[in-house]
Amino acid sequence: MIREPDIVVVGAGAAGIGAARRLAGSGLSTLVLEALPRPGGRAWTRETSGMALDLGCGWLHSADRNPWTRIAEDAGVAIDRSPAAWGNQFRDLGFPAREREDAARALARWTERLATAPPASDRASDALEPDGPWTAYLQAVSGYLSGDELERVSARDYSAYDTASTECNWRLPAGYGALVAASLPPGAALRLATPVTAVTLDSQRGGHHVALRTADGTVHARAAILTVSTHVLAGDAIAWPAALDPWRDAATRLPLGANEKLFLAIDGDSPFAPESHILGDPRDPATGSYYIRPLGRPVIECFLGGAGARAVAAEGPGPAFARAIDQLAALFGPAVRGCLRPLLASDWAGAATIGGAYSHALPGQADARPALARPFDDRLFFAGEATHATDFSAAHGAYQSGVRAAEEALAVLTPRAR
Incomplete structure (x- = not known):
């Protein structure tokens, strides 16, 4: 591991990768530290039963201006531009057209x-x-x-x-998470499964300005870009200097919401049509939203938010799968129980190094976003979806924030590197 890089990027999610891509070719030595054993952060594609299923972000939102669209095109990654089925209700089951x-x-x-x-x-x-x-x-x-x-x-x-938002939503058949994870610049120094446990301001050490402690030793750098979630920044998993209390306070005002995904496998004959959608119960705020056979695959993607997602965190995926099957059976008939089985579930709330889905501002706290995005003392720079003024909660907002933080760091470090 590089012990004394010019700059450390903490986190290899969409924001950290955006920062690393912007720093590439700058002449600055860069080290990316990631707590998870994989890159991508909240972008995570799981290969299951021969399918690429996104447990995190799955749609190129605002795709016509989303930088990941260009990255995918440049890499030759296929993009599905067919319209989303959201807003439709298959055969008007449980939610007739007039009510919709x-x-x-x-x-x-x-x-x-x-x-x-x-x-x-x-x-x-x-x-x-x-x-x-x-x-x-x-x-x-x-x-x-x-x-x-x-x-x-x-x-x-x-x-x-x-x-x-432009309301333009496209998909990546090979997985959004797979694209994000594969987009680190060539030759980037990446250390996986290396959580940072303390950040210290280290102005007295031979010109170095930041020390980051890990289980593999301490890294000393001139600057760091912090892309950790607001849950991590506000929490105690990392020991933070007291000087960052205003940033940590801003993070508490931008909590991560509760969102989880369940994937049900479809076995044998069924009434489930490809590329269709159904809302479980429009009068239940905890209802699942079911995307049926996305891209023609034999699965149903159940998206849960708020109370529905918190129930997964409290009870585990088993009861959540049972509720999802109950809702689908109520709409399609009890016979579908025989062709549905649990396949895969996310656990973003339980991921200690993340702690939830994506940020929302509490009432009266929208100004916490620019407050969180401010650099500290020309040595700590902040990125992540929560720091974006308009594209928060999305991988493209995270990426753009990483680019922005890298440019802020370059403005400080590059003149001194010459």
Whole structure:
């Protein structure tokens, strides 16, 4: 392991890889430290039963301006540009067209209020229609998008993402996580399974400015780019210097939401049509959202947010799989139980080095994003989806933040390197 690089990147997720790619060719020696035994962070493709299944990010959101689209094209990685099936309800089961239209109008009205007449409280729930018939549906949407209930979501923050999104969503058949993990620049010095346990400001050591302690020894560097999640930054797994208390406070105001994925295998004949979608129960805020046979594969991807995802963390995947099968059987008939079996489940809440899905600002706390993104003393630079003003919660926002942090570091370090 390089003991005295110019710069250390902590984390080899989308943000860390973005930083490493920007630093490549700069003339600065760079070391990337990753706590997990794999690169990618919250982008993780699992090869199971001959299929590439994404347990983390799976869609190129805002694909027409997403930098991962260009990276995939440059690498010759196939992109599926067919439209998503979200918003449809297979054969109108449990959610007929008229009700879907009513629910969609309620969502549009609520979104418009957030953008044009946001509540003074900045609490997204305060923009709901009193006694509105689709509140549970909107809470489910909040769970998918923010990982939390509307009472704990900043209206301003939610609207910032919604306004910036282009609604162009594409997929990578070989896996989004696989693309992210394969995108470190050639020759990058990467150490996996090497968690940082302490960060120390080390101005007195022969011109070095930061010390990072690991189980394999201490690394001394002129600067570090920190891409850890807000859960890690606010927590105690890493010993942080007191000077970073304002950054850690900002992280507490940008908690990670609860989101998990379950994959059910489809065996034999079934009524499940390729590239279809169904919402389990639009009147249940904890309902699963089921993407059926994505890309024609014999699986159903169940996406859970908010209360539904927290139940997975509390009870484990077994009861969650059972609830998912119950919902599908209620819609498609009891015979489908015989062709569905649990295949794969995520556990982002239980991943100690991550601690959840993606960030949302608490009410009144949207300004925590730029506060978290500020450099410290020309030696610590911050990246990660939570530091992006509009593309938070997404791998492209994470990547862009890593590039931004690397450019900030280069502006400081490169003149001194000459």
